[in-house]
Amino acid sequence: MSAPDHPARHKGIFRALRRNPLDLLAFGLFALICLIAVLGPLLVPHDPLATDTAVALQPPSASHWFGTDQLGRDLFSRVVVATRLDLLIALGAVALSMVAGSVLGAIIGYWGGVLDTVVSRLVDVLMAFPLFVLAMALVAALGNSVANVVYATAIVNLPFYIRLARSELRPRRALGYVEAARAGGSGDWRILWRHLIPNIAAPLVIQASVNLGWAMLNAAGLSFLGLGVRPPTPEWGIMVAEGARFIGSGQWWIVTFPGLALMLAVLAFNLLGDALRDLLDPRLRR
Amino acid sequence: MTRIGLRVLSAIPTLFGVVVITFLLTRVLPGDPAVFFASNPSMSASDIAAVRENLGLDRPLYDQFLIYLGNLAQGNLGRSIATGQPVAAEFARRLPASAELTLLAFLLAVVVAVPLGLVAALRPGSLVDHAVRLIATLGVSMPTFVSGLLLIHVFYFRAGVLPEPIGRLDPFLFEPARVTGFLTIDALISGEGQVFRAALLQLLLPAVTMALFALAPLARMTRAAMIAALGSDFIRTARAAGLSRGRIVLIYALRNAMLPVVTTMGMVFSYMLGANVLVERVFSWPGIGAFAIDSIVNLDYAPLQGFVLVMAAIFIAVNLVVDIVTVLIDPRAED
Amino acid sequence: MTPLLSIRALSVEFDTRHGTVHALDRLSLDIAPGEIIGIIGESGSGKSVTAHAVMGILDRAARITGGEVLFQGENLLEMGRRARDGWRGRGASIIFQNPRAALNPIRAVGDQIADVVARHSSLSRRAIRARVLELLRHVRIPDPERRARAYPFQLSGGLCQRIGIAMALACAPRLLIADEPTTGLDVTTQAAIMALIRERAREAGTAVALITHDVALAAGNCDRLAIMHAGHVVEVAPTAAILARPRHPYTAGLLRSVPSLAGSLDQLQAIPGSMPDLRRPDLPPCRFAERCPRRLPRCDAPGPLALTACGPGHLVACRNLP
Numbered sequence: 001m002s003a004p005d006h007p008a009r010h011k012g013i014f015r016a017l018r019r020n021p022l023d024l025l026a027f028g029l030f031a032l033i034c035l036i037a038v039l040g041p042l043l044v045p046h047d048p049l050a051t052d053t054a055v056a057l058q059p060p061s062a063s064h065w066f067g068t069d070q071l072g073r074d075l076f077s078r079v080v081v082a083t084r085l086d087l088l089i090a091l092g093a094v095a096l097s098m099v100a101g102s103v104l105g106a107i108i109g110y111w112g113g114v115l116d117t118v119v120s121r122l123v124d125v126l127m128a129f130p131l132f133v134l135a136m137a138l139v140a141a142l143g144n145s146v147a148n149v150v151y152a153t154a155i156v157n158l159p160f161y162i163r164l165a166r167s168e169l170r171p172r173r174a175l176g177y178v179e180a181a182r183a184g185g186s187g188d189w190r191i192l193w194r195h196l197i198p199n200i201a202a203p204l205v206i207q208a209s210v211n212l213g214w215a216m217l218n219a220a221g222l223s224f225l226g227l228g229v230r231p232p233t234p235e236w237g238i239m240v241a242e243g244a245r246f247i248g249s250g251q252w253w254i255v256t257f258p259g260l261a262l263m264l265a266v267l268a269f270n271l272l273g274d275a276l277r278d279l280l281d282p283r284l285r286r
Numbered sequence: 287m288t289r290i291g292l293r294v295l296s297a298i299p300t301l302f303g304v305v306v307i308t309f310l311l312t313r314v315l316p317g318d319p320a321v322f323f324a325s326n327p328s329m330s331a332s333d334i335a336a337v338r339e340n341l342g343l344d345r346p347l348y349d350q351f352l353i354y355l356g357n358l359a360q361g362n363l364g365r366s367i368a369t370g371q372p373v374a375a376e377f378a379r380r381l382p383a384s385a386e387l388t389l390l391a392f393l394l395a396v397v398v399a400v401p402l403g404l405v406a407a408l409r410p411g412s413l414v415d416h417a418v419r420l421i422a423t424l425g426v427s428m429p430t431f432v433s434g435l436l437l438i439h440v441f442y443f444r445a446g447v448l449p450e451p452i453g454r455l456d457p458f459l460f461e462p463a464r465v466t467g468f469l470t471i472d473a474l475i476s477g478e479g480q481v482f483r484a485a486l487l488q489l490l491l492p493a494v495t496m497a498l499f500a501l502a503p504l505a506r507m508t509r510a511a512m513i514a515a516l517g518s519d520f521i522r523t524a525r526a527a528g529l530s531r532g533r534i535v536l537i538y539a540l541r542n543a544m545l546p547v548v549t550t551m552g553m554v555f556s557y558m559l560g561a562n563v564l565v566e567r568v569f570s571w572p573g574i575g576a577f578a579i580d581s582i583v584n585l586d587y588a589p590l591q592g593f594v595l596v597m598a599a600i601f602i603a604v605n606l607v608v609d610i611v612t613v614l615i616d617p618r619a620e621d
Numbered sequence: 622m623t624p625l626l627s628i629r630a631l632s633v634e635f636d637t638r639h640g641t642v643h644a645l646d647r648l649s650l651d652i653a654p655g656e657i658i659g660i661i662g663e664s665g666s667g668k669s670v671t672a673h674a675v676m677g678i679l680d681r682a683a684r685i686t687g688g689e690v691l692f693q694g695e696n697l698l699e700m701g702r703r704a705r706d707g708w709r710g711r712g713a714s715i716i717f718q719n720p721r722a723a724l725n726p727i728r729a730v731g732d733q734i735a736d737v738v739a740r741h742s743s744l745s746r747r748a749i750r751a752r753v754l755e756l757l758r759h760v761r762i763p764d765p766e767r768r769a770r771a772y773p774f775q776l777s778g779g780l781c782q783r784i785g786i787a788m789a790l791a792c793a794p795r796l797l798i799a800d801e802p803t804t805g806l807d808v809t810t811q812a813a814i815m816a817l818i819r820e821r822a823r824e825a826g827t828a829v830a831l832i833t834h835d836v837a838l839a840a841g842n843c844d845r846l847a848i849m850h851a852g853h854v855v856e857v858a859p860t861a862a863i864l865a866r867p868r869h870p871y872t873a874g875l876l877r878s879v880p881s882l883a884g885s886l887d888q889l890q891a892i893p894g895s896m897p898d899l900r901r902p903d904l905p906p907c908r909f910a911e912r913c914p915r916r917l918p919r920c921d922a923p924g925p926l927a928l929t930a931c932g933p934g935h936l937v938a939c940r941n942l943p
Contacts, residue, residue, distance in 0.1 A: 125303030128605075129598045132560025137594045140582045141311045217429055221564055224431050225579055240432055244568065247435045248450065250443050259432030267427035274423075410681075519722040525678045527737045527788060528709030537736075538725055545727075616727050617772045 023278070026271030033265055037084040046074035048081040048234045057251050067253035069242060071232075075253065078234040079261050085235050086265065089146065089228075090216035093153035098208045100154070101161020106200065108162070109169035110192055120166075123159040131156045135218055139227045149228035153218050157211060164207055168200040202280050209276045213269035220262050236262040289619065293609045297602050304598040309354050311594065312587045313347065363595070364588030366581065373592040377574055381596075382467025383454055384566065384573030388558055390489060391496035395554065399501045400547065403508025404540065407516060418505050425502025430561045434495035434568040441491060449487050451569040456484050492569040496561055500554045507550040511543035518542070545616055552608035559597050623694070624651035625795055625828050626675065626713070631688035633670055633679070640900040644670045646852045646908075647688065647925055652796065657822065657829040659839030659860070661875070662849030665896055668832045671849075672798045676715050677705050693795070710741050714789035718801035720782035724773040730784045731757070731769025734791055741792040756787040760817060779810035786817060793825055800832045815842050836879045840864060845934070848872045851896045851908035854928065858935040868937040871909045907940065917941050 036043065046064075052072035060067040066075035108116040126134070138152035172178065173196075181191050220237030222228050229235040231242070236258040243254025335344075345353075357364065363373035406418035441448040454469055455461060462472040462481050470489065473482035515521065516539050524534045563575035570576070574593055581589035613619045633645040645667045652658055662668045673679045675690055677697065690697045692712055700708065717723040725733055734753045738744065744752065757765035760783040773781055782802060789797055799818055803811035819842060822829045833839050839846055840860055847857040848869065856869040864882065867873040874892035876882050894912035897904060906926045910916050920940050928936040 121299075121303065125300055125307060128300050128304050128602050129307075129594070130556045130559040130601050132557075132563065133594055133597045136560075136563065136578070136582070137308075137311055137590060140587075140590055213427060220429060221431065221560075224429075224564060225567060226583065237429075237431075240429075240435065244431075244435055247439050248443060250439070252436075252439045252443075255432065255435045255439070259429065259436070262429055262432065263424075263427050266429070267424065270423060270427050519717060519719060520725040522678055523717060523723045523785070523788070524725070524736075526676050526709055526715045527740070527791075528706045528711070529736055529740050530706065533736065533740075538728070542725070542727060617729075618726065618774050 022271060023275035026268060026275045029264065029268035030272050033083060033087065033268055036080060037087045040081045040084045044074070044077035044080050046077040048073065048077040049232055050074075057246065057254075059251075060253055066257040067251075069239075069254050070246065073232075075239075075257050078239060079236070079257050082234040082236050082239065082258065083261070083265070085146075085229065085233065086216060086220065086237075086262070089150055089153070089219045090212055090269075092150045093157070093215045093219065094208050094211050096150065096154035097157040097161055097211075098204060101158045102165040102197070102200070102204050104158075105162040105165025106169050106192060106197055109166035110173060110188070110196065116166075119162065123162050126156070126159045129156075132218060132221060135222060136225070136227065139222055144227055144230075146228050149219050149222050152222070153215050156218075157215065160207060160211070161204060164203060165200060168203055169196055172196055172199060206273070206277045206280055209269070210273035213266040213273065216262070216266050216269065289613055290610050293613075294606060297606055301599065301602055304602070305355070305358065305595065306351075308591055308595045308598070309351055312591050313350060358595075363592035366589050367586045368581065368584045368589075373589050376577060376589065377592060377596060380572060380574045380577055383571060384562055384575060386454075386468040386470065387489060387492055387565070387571060387573060388496070388562055391493040391500065392551075392555065392558060394493055394497035395500035395504055396551070398497070399504035400508050402501075403505040403547075404512055404535075406505070406509045407512030407543075408535065410513065415509075418509055422502045422506035422509075425498060425505075428498065429564075430495055430499050431564045431568050433498055434492065434565055437491050437495055438568070448491055449484070451488075451491060453570050453572055454485060454488055455481070456488070459484055492565050492571055495568070496558055496565050499561055500558055503550055503554055503557075504547065508543065508547050511546045512539060515539040515543040541615060545612060548608055548611050548615070552605050555604045556601055559601060624691075625654040625693060626652040627691040628671070628675070629689050629691065631671070631674060631690060632686045633667075633674055634684050634686050635680070635682050636684070637682065637900075642899045643904060644683070644852055644899060645674070646904075648852065648854055649688075649928060650847055650854050650857065652828050652830060654795065655822075655826045655828050656845060657819065657831065657843045659831045659833060659843035659846045660849060661833060661836055661839050661846060663834060663896060665851075665899070666849040667852040668834075668849055669800055670852075672715060672800050672830070672832055676709065676713065676798065678715075707741070710737055710789075711792045711794055713796035713798060714792070714794040715798040715800060716782065716785040716789045716802050718804040720778055720785045720802075720806075721773050721776075723785055724781055726773055729770050729772060730776070730781075731771075734769075734784065734788050737788050737791040752791075753787075756791055757784075759790070759821065760784070760787045762787075777810075778806050779814065782806065782810075782814050783817065786814075786821070790821055790825070790827070794827060796828045796830065797822060798830045798832065801834070802831070803838070804833075811838075836875060837881045840882065848875065851904075852899060853908055853926070853938060855909065855939070856935075856937045857928070858932065858937075862932060862935050866932075868931055868935070868942055869909075869939050870913050870915050870943075907938070915941050915943070 041048075050073065052068075054072060055064070055068050056070055056072040058064055058068040058072075064074050064076065066079060068074055069078075104119065108119045135149075135152040135156045138155060139148050142148040142151060178191055178195055181195050186194070219228065220235075220240075223235050223237035224241045226238075226241065229238050231238060239258035240255050240262070243251070243256075243258070247255055361374055363377065365371065366373050366376060369376065402414070402418050402421070406412070406415040409415055438451050442450060449456060459481055461469065462476045462478050465472050465475050469485035470482055473479075473485055516535075521534060521539055524538050529538070562573065563579060565571065566573045566575040567579055574596065578590055578593035581587070581593070628648060628650045630647040630649055631645055632643075632647055635642040635644055648667070648671060650660075650671070660668050660671065670679070670683070673683075674685060675697070679685070685698060688698075692708070697705065697708070724730060731750075731753050734756055735749050738749050738752050738756075742749075742752075753769060754765045757769060762768050762780060762783050768776070768780070773784075776784070785802075797818070802818065803814050806814060815838070818829060818831075821827070831839055831843055843860055845857065845859050846863050848855050848863075848871065850871050856863065856867065856872045858868075863872065864876070867876050871892070874890075877890050878892060892912065897908055897911060905911070905921050906924060907913070907920050910920045913920070917940070922940075926938045926940070928938045931937050931942060
């Protein structure tokens with residue numbers, strides 16, 4: 001309704017969180033996923049890489065909660081251990097594109113000129129590609145590795161951050177506090193770092209949190225296609241791909257559990273993104 | 287109408303940029319195409335050199351680019367190493383399969399999402415509204431390759447109501463005479479009811495899989511845009527003038543709400559072009575996405591390059607259509 | 622004379638996150654056929670809520686908790702939806718402030734007027750078109766054939782308001798509610814719009830309720846004035862009577878705060894304090910009491926505050942009249 005009350009801002013956030021159980025769920029899920037990612041290997045009953053053909057393709061049971069795959073590996077252990085890799089890929093890609101995109105966007109937004117024109121055109125062209133297709137082609141061209149999946153996911157997302165940073169920064173160039181800093185003898189770089197970038201951080205962080213779920217889906221999709229992560233490394237996308245062969249013959253668990261894990265993680269990120277947007281964007285807070 | 291013309295013209299530099307990037311993707315990045323052949327043990331160093339020369343890879347970059355442009359102008363996308371066939375011909379053969387799938391999925395998504403979003407907006411807080419919000423959140427979180435596989439498990443393995451996911455048509459049936467390349471439509475044209483049924487059943491699961499993913503952003507945007515439109519001053523005017531509820535909702539609110547929805551449709555189409563690759567893989571669909579994946583696996587760069595180019599061109603065309611539709615709906619966009 | 626519109630003890634509440642707003646409290650007001658009445662009040666006093674309640678276009682969050690709205694003797698609040706839709710536009714119609722936003726941005730203005738004409742008549746397409754052009758000429762829009770095809774963004778604010786008036790008058794309503802019709806327009810356009818509304822209304826015998834915060838505008842255009850404060854009508858009287866001798870302390874304060882009505886600049890003063898928070902559960906019977914220089918203990922005694930006659934056609938809601 002009204003402008004946010006800044007002194008009581010944290011209290012407001014806390015109250016908003018309590019009022020919206022979905023947001024609480026998002027933060028809870030996110031914390032849980034981070035915890036599993038950190039503790040991963042300590043939590044699992046079996047070695048995620050140990051094969052045992054004697055127990056291949058077993059449905060979920062007391063000893064193998066999520067069942068076993070075609071090589072007799074314990075799916076629960078693999079799903080849990082894979083969390084770290086999937087999370088790192090998504091976080092890495094988003095962090096990379098956020099940092100690079102904001103700096104680049106801020107620079108072209110601040111100085112404008114030829115550089116602005118060139119980068120903006122390039123951004124337009126990059127945005128003319130369907131994202132996933134471009135990511136696929138980049139991994140194929142850069143070489144098939146996990147690092148390149150991170151880079152490719154970062155690159156295809158870069159345009160959004162560049163555009164956002166540029167459009168947030170431009171109107172602030174001539175504001176009072178910038179003029180004051182300039183009159184006080186601050187150089188351009190100092191103004192950019194000290195005064196402008198901190199002021200455009202909120203929308204970029206919101207964009208990043210909304211982006212995380214997408215980045216995770218993108219990376220898992222690539223490894224589902226056999227790009228990036230290679231077997232036998234446990235990773236959700238590749239586990240689904242391995243299970244795909246058995247879906248037609250009824251072994252549903254090989255696909256379902258890593259798929260569910262992926263979905264839950266993406267859901268957590270998407271809810272978190274929505275929650276952060278509501279909390280950080282006072283225009284939307286009601 | 288001048289704006290439409292200008293917009294079409296402005297797509298040309300973008301298209302050119304896309305061509306440049308597509309070219310650079312395969313020529314400048316570490317993956318040297320000539321090295322792809324080296325994975326074939328029967329090739330000697332001189333063979334590789336010959337291939338280099340044959341592909342023009344020994345010439346300076348700008349020369350290569352001009353050759354590439356020249357080839358493109360003639361509709362030549364290069365040759366696939368795996369099949370030995372021209373890539374353009376392979377695309378022409380496979381594009382209808384991808385197009386039939388994508389268009390049906392898009393249609394399904396729009397036909398379901400827009401009314402859902404509409405009803406949700408008309409009754410905020412109702413059961414439909416909560417359902418739409420749930421679908422919107424779950425839908426974008428569900429990887430298409432997972433939902434596709436689960437649908438196969440349920441409808442093919444468990445229920446047995448849908449055929450095995452092995453491409454466009456039961457191998458024991460003959461394809462209908464090719465007119466449009468869309469099997470369902472071609473079957474109807476040649477009056478083969480059984481083939482039509484079979485083709486439609488094969489199409490159903492992959493299309494639903496893709497539609498499920500596309501549904502969420504469309505329903506969400508329709509809901510939001512409708513709520514905004516229904517709350518605007520001109521709706522109040524229309525209500526105060528006694529216009530009927532149907533007219534207010536459909537002619538006044540919905541048409542205004544369609545503007546952001548049409549833009550979202552363009553974005554959704556971009557997702558679908560990407561999701562295509564995954565869905566075609568899951569359902570062994572003989573489209574261009576599956577072809578591109580095979581070419582990556584075979585280190586066959588011409589089809590991949592062609593694929594990226596074709597996808598970007600389609601996407602640019604879709605954005606163009608979105609802009610034109612926007613101009614047709616919104617007189618303000620004309621100036 | 623029997624009133625055209627009779628609002629009787631109408632109460633409206635709004636539910637918000639921060640509590641229930643008691644927007645209108647047992648509000649009563651009569652409007653006679655063909656008269657021009659000004660409804661004056663600060664923002665938040667409930668003028669627009671009253672108008673919206675009469676038109677039946679309140680927000681979802683609003684709730685009518687009591688009272689009746691009689692139009693030619695029939696209670697609008699008990700009318701079926703279909704009948705109410707048919708009544709809108711013919712019985713009463715409304716024009717809004719911010720005329721451009723009040724028009725559909727992507728529909729030609731002629732079509733929007735035609736929608737209203739078609740809704741309430743069974744005219745042929747051709748006859749509708751002729752009627753639209755006639756209406757456009759009536760509101761003095763030059764070159765009506767061309768303007769009918771224009772979109773709101775192509776027209777000035779003044780022209781948009783003329784379109785709004787044409788739409789509102791399309792079906793010859795008995796009552797025209799003009800909700801801040803000139804806010805946001807420049808001064809000369811304001812005068813022209815007001816002149817147009819008056820002229821059209823007098824010609825067709827349409828009653829006009831001019832809702833405004835601008836006392837001078839209302840005084841210059843209306844036969845009677847009703848003063849609103851915090852969801853109450855505090856005083857109603859013929860314009861001349863109220864200007865000559867305002868009886869309610871709020872009215873007196875309001876008149877003193879208007880430069881063109883205050884005798885001289887040193888008599889110009891603002892009313893101290895502000896309207897009470899309408900979410901308060903303990904609102905006093907007189908909602909002006911807390912700002913009032915003449916407040917007595919009996920002002921706060923429980924029981925509704927009634928409008929009582931204090932002169933010919935002069936009603937006031939005050940327990941301590943001067």
